[in-house]
Amino acid sequence: MDKLTSMNVFVRVAKAGSFAGAAKDLDISRAMATKHIMQLESELNTRLFNRTTRSLSLTEAGEAYLERCQQVLLDVAEMESAITHLQTEPRGTLKILAPPVIGASHISPGLTEYLKNYPDLSVEMVLKGGQVDLIDEGVDLAIYLGQLNDTSLVARKLASSSLVVCASPEYLKNHGIPQDPEDLEDHSCLINWAIPPRNKWRFKGILGERTVTVTGRMQANMADPIRNAAVNGLGLIMLPRYIVGRDIEQGRLQVVMEQYGIAPLEIYAVYPHRKYLSAKVRSFLEFIQAWLPHRIGMNP
Amino acid sequence: MDKLTSMNVFVRVAKAGSFAGAAKDLDISRAMATKHIMQLESELNTRLFNRTTRSLSLTEAGEAYLERCQQVLLDVAEMESAITHLQTEPRGTLKILAPPVIGASHISPGLTEYLKNYPDLSVEMVLKGGQVDLIDEGVDLAIYLGQLNDTSLVARKLASSSLVVCASPEYLKNHGIPQDPEDLEDHSCLINWAIPPRNKWRFKGILGERTVTVTGRMQANMADPIRNAAVNGLGLIMLPRYIVGRDIEQGRLQVVMEQYGIAPLEIYAVYPHRKYLSAKVRSFLEFIQAWLPHRIGMNP
DNA sequence: TTTATTGTTTCTTAACTTTATACAATTTAT
DNA sequence: ATAAATTGTATAAAGTTAAGAAACAATAAA
Numbered sequence: 001m002d003k004l005t006s007m008n009v010f011v012r013v014a015k016a017g018s019f020a021g022a023a024k025d026l027d028i029s030r031a032m033a034t035k036h037i038m039q040l041e042s043e044l045n046t047r048l049f050n051r052t053t054r055s056l057s058l059t060e061a062g063e064a065y066l067e068r069c070q071q072v073l074l075d076v077a078e079m080e081s082a083i084t085h086l087q088t089e090p091r092g093t094l095k096i097l098a099p100p101v102i103g104a105s106h107i108s109p110g111l112t113e114y115l116k117n118y119p120d121l122s123v124e125m126v127l128k129g130g131q132v133d134l135i136d137e138g139v140d141l142a143i144y145l146g147q148l149n150d151t152s153l154v155a156r157k158l159a160s161s162s163l164v165v166c167a168s169p170e171y172l173k174n175h176g177i178p179q180d181p182e183d184l185e186d187h188s189c190l191i192n193w194a195i196p197p198r199n200k201w202r203f204k205g206i207l208g209e210r211t212v213t214v215t216g217r218m219q220a221n222m223a224d225p226i227r228n229a230a231v232n233g234l235g236l237i238m239l240p241r242y243i244v245g246r247d248i249e250q251g252r253l254q255v256v257m258e259q260y261g262i263a264p265l266e267i268y269a270v271y272p273h274r275k276y277l278s279a280k281v282r283s284f285l286e287f288i289q290a291w292l293p294h295r296i297g298m299n300p
Numbered sequence: 301m302d303k304l305t306s307m308n309v310f311v312r313v314a315k316a317g318s319f320a321g322a323a324k325d326l327d328i329s330r331a332m333a334t335k336h337i338m339q340l341e342s343e344l345n346t347r348l349f350n351r352t353t354r355s356l357s358l359t360e361a362g363e364a365y366l367e368r369c370q371q372v373l374l375d376v377a378e379m380e381s382a383i384t385h386l387q388t389e390p391r392g393t394l395k396i397l398a399p400p401v402i403g404a405s406h407i408s409p410g411l412t413e414y415l416k417n418y419p420d421l422s423v424e425m426v427l428k429g430g431q432v433d434l435i436d437e438g439v440d441l442a443i444y445l446g447q448l449n450d451t452s453l454v455a456r457k458l459a460s461s462s463l464v465v466c467a468s469p470e471y472l473k474n475h476g477i478p479q480d481p482e483d484l485e486d487h488s489c490l491i492n493w494a495i496p497p498r499n500k501w502r503f504k505g506i507l508g509e510r511t512v513t514v515t516g517r518m519q520a521n522m523a524d525p526i527r528n529a530a531v532n533g534l535g536l537i538m539l540p541r542y543i544v545g546r547d548i549e550q551g552r553l554q555v556v557m558e559q560y561g562i563a564p565l566e567i568y569a570v571y572p573h574r575k576y577l578s579a580k581v582r583s584f585l586e587f588i589q590a591w592l593p594h595r596i597g598m599n600p
Numbered sequence: 601t602t603t604a605t606t607g608t609t610t611c612t613t614a615a616c617t618t619t620a621t622a623c624a625a626t627t628t629a630t
Numbered sequence: 631a632t633a634a635a636t637t638g639t640a641t642a643a644a645g646t647t648a649a650g651a652a653a654c655a656a657t658a659a660a
Contacts, residue, residue, distance in 0.1 A: 047576040068379040079368040276347035
């Protein structure tokens with residue numbers, strides 16, 4: 001028998017001045033009202049009411065109990081509403097993890113925008129590549145590139161960005177323009193191993209899929225150094241268009257093998273569980289899902 | 301499922317940092333620990349722990365809940381111990397009701413003695429004859445004379461005092477000394493109707509029981525005026541020896557018809573219930589039960 | 601008197617709690 | 631590297647309890 005319920009019954013009986021009245025208020029049977037009080041009395045080993053069939057009065061212990069009961073019940077109600085409120089209104093701290101480049105270039109502008117709507121919310125952003133244990137680190141939501149293989153996490157697709165192979169015009173002039181995936185084996189391919197699979201580039205041509213194992217003069221766990229190296233003529237890169245788009249527009253990089261299709265890079269939001277999703281995560285998720293595709297340039 | 305129990309489980313899990321550890325502490329199964337937490341989470345609609353099989357961390361809501369839970373649990377424990385203590389140690393206010401004469405002459409000296417042992421206890425004494433609703437008046441314990449016919453009350457015999465019929469020597473000289481119960485019909489018999497049955501005096505002689513209906517020049521609901529009147533020669537009285545004892549010793553009153561037996565007046569302590577008897581009532585009961593018979597002059 | 605209402609008791613059914621057992625995931629030990 | 635142990639959870643069976651209906655004794659009002 002739930003003690004808090006019994007305490008509530010006790011308070012109502014004391015207020016109503018009768019078991020029957022309280023029972024009606026609480027929509028329970030008179031029998032249950034009796035049982036709740038008797039339960040409390042037996043647990044406390046104390047008589048709470050002096051009662052006969054027709055008259056009812058609190059004992060001294062009952063008076064003392066009543067006062068404290070009310071306080072406890074109030075506290076519990078206040079507590080639950082506070083917790084529920086935390087669940088309903090975005091507030092507190094939202095800890096986000098994202099790969100450095102997209103985090104800095106695309107997620108953080110979105111965050112800034114988002115935060116304007118929720119004055120009680122603050123954000124902690126961690127820019128880090130590679131696999132991270134979200135739960136250990138207390139991360140609320142992470143941005144992942146490519147697919148995910150942790151079954152305990154929930155992934156939601158946010159957007160996708162086409163991958164392009166490109167190099168600086170200078171490099172292409174010196175080493176020739178590759179026409180076929182196989183040609184890549186003779187080139188310097190700069191590898192960003194933040195995007196899996198590390199050193200395999202996969203193309204879809206007229207003759208089906210072809211996977212090439214590439215090597216090159218530079219590897220990094222971040223896209224930025226790779227992009228820089230390519231702009232400076234160190235080799236070919238395969239990076240999402242949202243990173244190299246401007247370089248291409250402005251002629252610093254030049255796309256090659258456009259006739260081949262490359263499976264686009266998928267961008268996912270990832271979070272620990274789907275039930276009881278906190279308001280801050282839920283609402284940011286909705287926001288970024290609407291916001292990101294426009295900035296990436298493609299729909300999810 | 302008792303919410304306070306669940307809250308306790310929650311606190312222990314948070315402290316132990318694992319369900320299994322908390323389960324061992326609380327001597328319940330791991331399964332139950334899980335269920336308690338799940339129950340809370342579903343009631344709050346909020347995830348309290350981020351957890352996988354191997355790692356556990358409080359959510360933001362969990363942190364907030366933990367703090368308040370501990371406070372509530374402490375409050376409840378404190379409250380219960382306070383109530384139980386009230387039940388174990390005599391303290392607070394003991395409300396006693398007694399017939400005026402015995403209350404003033406015998407009970408209140410006992411009370412004074414008794415109170416010395418319990419500095420946290422105070423007493424409210426009501427001297428009143430006749431039937432009183434103990435529960436309505438919030439009386440903890442009453443002293444009753446004669447038998448009781450309220451089934452909802454518990455009576456415990458404290459003492460008995462022999463009743464004697466007597467009058468002033470002056471009265472007896474003027475009206476003659478009654479030898480037989482029947483003689484009383486020609487006398488003025490002063491009636492104290494605080495002691496039932498009101499106007500019938502019952503004697504036990506060699507020839508069996510005899511009940512006489514008496515009348516007289518004065519009736520009162522208290523013994524004192526009756527005794528006074530008798531001392532002043534207004535008639536015969538039948539009062540317990542503890543009231544008229546001294547008057548007899550000092551010759552102000554003279555006993556008659558001593559050869560007849562009169563059922564002694566029984567003195568009872570009466571209280572509302574026998575279960576969960578509060579410490580103050582229980583201990584005073586014990587005290588007065590040991591104390592009173594000596595002062596009344598007869599054993600219970 | 602009859603009628604209605606009170607707090608309580610008894611009894612039965614429905615609901616819940618608890619345990620035992622199994623399982624998937626993951627870590628530690630050998 | 632394989633086996634053993636430990637974690638949180640799921641599921642089903644057993645055991646326990648809570649809930650309401652009906653009946654009851656006590657009392658008050660009509």
